Amino acid sequence: MTSLLETEDETMLRDAARGFLADAAPVANLRANRDQGRPFDTGLWREMAQMGWAGVLVPEAQGGADMGHRAAGILAEEMGRTLAASPFISSAVMAATTLRAAASQQAEQALTAITEGRLIYAVALDEGRKHAPLNTALVAQKAGNGFRLTGTKAFVADGGSAQRVLVLARTAGSAGEAAGLTLFDIPADRAGLHKMARATVDSRDHAQMVFDGVEATGDEVLGTLDDGWALLARGVQAGQAAVAAELLGVAGGAYGMTVGYLKERKQFDRTIGSFQALQHRAAHLWAEIEVTASAIANAGRVLDATPTQAGLAVSLAKARAAQTVDLAVREGVQMHGGIGMTDAYDIGFYMKRARVGSEWLGDYGYHAAQVAAARGF
Amino acid sequence: MPETAALDAFRTEIAVWILSACPAPLLGRPMGEDRIVWGGRKWQFQDDDQKTWMQAAIARGMTAPRWPVEYGGAGLSRAEEKIYREELERLQAPPPLESFGLWMLGPALLEFGTHAQKLAHLLPVTRGEIRWCQGYSEPGAGSDLANVQTRAEDMGDHWLVNGQKIWTSYADRADWIFALVRTDRDAPKHKGISFMLIDMNSPGVTTRPIQLISGKSPFCETFFDNVKVPKSYGEDNPSVVGQVNRGWDIAKYLLTHEREMIGGGARGLLGGRSLGQVLGDLDGAMDDPVTRAEAMRIEVNALAFAMTMERYKDQAEAGRGVGNASAMLKYYGTELNKERYELLMSAAGSEAVEWDGPHGSLAPEWLRTKANSIEGGTSEVMLDIIAKRVLELPNS
Numbered sequence A: 001m002t003s004l005l006e007t008e009d010e011t012m013l014r015d016a017a018r019g020f021l022a023d024a025a026p027v028a029n030l031r032a033n034r035d036q037g038r039p040f041d042t043g044l045w046r047e048m049a050q051m052g053w054a055g056v057l058v059p060e061a062q063g064g065a066d067m068g069h070r071a072a073g074i075l076a077e078e079m080g081r082t083l084a085a086s087p088f089i090s091s092a093v094m095a096a097t098t099l100r101a102a103a104s105q106q107a108e109q110a111l112t113a114i115t116e117g118r119l120i121y122a123v124a125l126d127e128g129r130k131h132a133p134l135n136t137a138l139v140a141q142k143a144g145n146g147f148r149l150t151g152t153k154a155f156v157a158d159g160g161s162a163q164r165v166l167v168l169a170r171t172a173g174s175a176g177e178a179a180g181l182t183l184f185d186i187p188a189d190r191a192g193l194h195k196m197a198r199a200t201v202d203s204r205d206h207a208q209m210v211f212d213g214v215e216a217t218g219d220e221v222l223g224t225l226d227d228g229w230a231l232l233a234r235g236v237q238a239g240q241a242a243v244a245a246e247l248l249g250v251a252g253g254a255y256g257m258t259v260g261y262l263k264e265r266k267q268f269d270r271t272i273g274s275f276q277a278l279q280h281r282a283a284h285l286w287a288e289i290e291v292t293a294s295a296i297a298n299a300g301r302v303l304d305a306t307p308t309q310a311g312l313a314v315s316l317a318k319a320r321a322a323q324t325v326d327l328a329v330r331e332g333v334q335m336h337g338g339i340g341m342t343d344a345y346d347i348g349f350y351m352k353r354a355r356v357g358s359e360w361l362g363d364y365g366y367h368a369a370q371v372a373a374a375r376g377f
Numbered sequence B: 001m002p003e004t005a006a007l008d009a010f011r012t013e014i015a016v017w018i019l020s021a022c023p024a025p026l027l028g029r030p031m032g033e034d035r036i037v038w039g040g041r042k043w044q045f046q047d048d049d050q051k052t053w054m055q056a057a058i059a060r061g062m063t064a065p066r067w068p069v070e071y072g073g074a075g076l077s078r079a080e081e082k083i084y085r086e087e088l089e090r091l092q093a094p095p096p097l098e099s100f101g102l103w104m105l106g107p108a109l110l111e112f113g114t115h116a117q118k119l120a121h122l123l124p125v126t127r128g129e130i131r132w133c134q135g136y137s138e139p140g141a142g143s144d145l146a147n148v149q150t151r152a153e154d155m156g157d158h159w160l161v162n163g164q165k166i167w168t169s170y171a172d173r174a175d176w177i178f179a180l181v182r183t184d185r186d187a188p189k190h191k192g193i194s195f196m197l198i199d200m201n202s203p204g205v206t207t208r209p210i211q212l213i214s215g216k217s218p219f220c221e222t223f224f225d226n227v228k229v230p231k232s233y234g235e236d237n238p239s240v241v242g243q244v245n246r247g248w249d250i251a252k253y254l255l256t257h258e259r260e261m262i263g264g265g266a267r268g269l270l271g272g273r274s275l276g277q278v279l280g281d282l283d284g285a286m287d288d289p290v291t292r293a294e295a296m297r298i299e300v301n302a303l304a305f306a307m308t309m310e311r312y313k314d315q316a317e318a319g320r321g322v323g324n325a326s327a328m329l330k331y332y333g334t335e336l337n338k339e340r341y342e343l344l345m346s347a348a349g350s351e352a353v354e355w356d357g358p359h360g361s362l363a364p365e366w367l368r369t370k371a372n373s374i375e376g377g378t379s380e381v382m383l384d385i386i387a388k389r390v391l392e393l394p395n396s
Helices: A007-024 A027-035 A042-050 A068-081 A088-101 A105-115 A226-263 A276-304 A311-341 A348-357 A364-374 B002-021 B048-060 B078-090 B101-110 B116-125 B247-265 B275-280 B289-317 B325-352 B360-372 B379-390
Strands: A121-124 A137-142 A146-157 A164-170 A181-187 A193-199 A206-216 B131-137 B151-154 B159-169 B176-182 B193-197 B206-211 B219-230
Touching: A007 A042, A007 A068, A007 A088, A007 A226, A007 B048, A027 A068, A027 B176, A068 A088, A068 A226, A068 B002, A088 A105, A088 A164, A105 A181, A121 A226, A121 A348, A146 A164, A146 A276, A146 B116, A164 A226, A164 A276, A164 A364, A181 A206, A181 A226, A226 A348, A226 B002, A276 B219, A276 B289, A311 A348, A311 A364, A311 B289, A364 B289, B002 B048, B002 B078, B048 B078, B078 B289, B078 B325, B101 B116, B101 B131, B101 B176, B101 B247, B101 B379, B131 B159, B131 B219, B151 B176, B151 B289, B159 B176, B159 B193, B159 B206, B193 B219, B247 B289, B247 B325, B275 B289, B289 B325, B325 B360
Parallel strands: A121 A164, B131 B176
Antiparallel strands: A137 A146, A137 A164, A146 A206, A164 A181, A193 A206, B151 B159, B159 B219, B176 B193, B206 B219
């Protein structure tokens, strides 16, 4: 197995990303976006694209930087640290990985557009309150030379901003089966596709999508009819690893704020960070973050080396990230005391994003069960 | 890549060697504490197979794979050693020799010792001839280790040692002890300690085993009563390692090493099987949703922790050291190991509480894990170290 230590290139990428985001996307940006009702800052996303981030997983032939999943994880983690909002994971990770695996000429054109930041994709996958891709019930019925899609997708990240949607639909089989699922790549403004924005606690773009007899042509099938999950699963797995990395960054950001606060806040004529009860809790949190960082690095490495055998590594990363970020934000709010409860203070933003990210693409329970299955129980 | 090809070739070579050198009856059995070969003058092998395996390993330097060849090692790289350990585990072959000499004294001498000290002390360790124990803690120096009071007076050609050590692992079976002794009583407590090598056969050294809650006695009290320790065991081979009164530096270095090791020992590899698989052998245990959820949680944490150990070993190998993170590894690994044993005990139910029941030594092992988060620095001391040195939180 390759080392989990960062290479020099990776450290340079991290440092560059951290420096850029500290200036261009501090938490104050998220607050401004929220107050002005913007899911994200389009100018910021353009800048990210210019730095090659939108094409981090796109082959050089399509204009991408092709830096791999470990690099994508480093970017996602740094974005998590300042809660920088962007369609990075939906478009540049999930859609890009899926389109790349599809390897069609059409997909290659889309990859170029993603890389240049001209085109934003959303992935319409889950239909219920929990991540359960195989339970897809949205139907795509044969209609003439094409299909007609009917059903509802819940909790589509970046669904309000996306110009195109990858939508998983059932063309055969029944709920719970992977066979019979087909993936469509359609424009988000197609007639009959209704997007209902959902005001989520993290102030980001999430939409419910109602497909009311939406027409799709045969050319808009991505991959093979009835076998779309095999293709999308690659993108979903990459997305899970990236969300896990983002959550590690969220945990790190909350931890940093909290330890900073412990060093400056005075009560009983002492800095509260001198109290052993708080020191031990902060030290424990640091330990959890360190251990989770290994699982995140490992997921990136495995996705880069053996992408078809990455299930265990990815689920381990997402399970750990969900647990760790939960601890980080709960401890963060508690140790900030009263001020942690105020909207004026940033720590609450971390708690809100943590909750949404933990849920997105599978929570702790889902991924822990995947780990158990991969480990033979 | 040629490097990978070379390592693949090494893996094949070492597996072939293990299978040819390690007698078949030793293979394919889970490793238990009762199967460890410790070596030393008082050592008795359980059978000839153990001896054959150890001798074969000595001949190839494989009792100390990473040590230089001139000191009895095999001079392997970190990657090669890792492959060797993986192959041992895969084939369920026991390590040919384990000892505090290999784990603790070796790293200290390799870092701080003279060439003559290394030759004199390390070769017998790699050959399983001399067994060492560690004399650190005292009744008044537990978490506050630098408070050691065992005294070594300078008598010209020798040191006169008086005092008491406690928690000296297997002192009653050891041949030599490396001990922290106070050589300057007037200096601040960290500045008057020396790291001394003492022959347990010296007149005035006595040991007394301490029976633990597990029923076993891996630890002893060790008493020094006017023990004469020569200043020198030969040319350029003093009994004190490093400089007199600078032993705390070595102690800290070794504690870092020990913590990493105790944490790593608690990785819970269970012979390559997952905790859930082991529990699955117990009829119906995994049908209990609480057991299942707990097994998943521990498995997730154990896998991520094992990766963290590897990451820090790679970091040490890259010359960047592990430093205060060893406190985290020790804390995390030992707490995890205690959780694992609590679950194993709970799953095995009433069978688990028998001293010698269907699960063999599970009960004593469970009780033994309680010491993991105490020995080598308590979990609370580890959290203190992290809080002060890593998080840089202010002193209380």
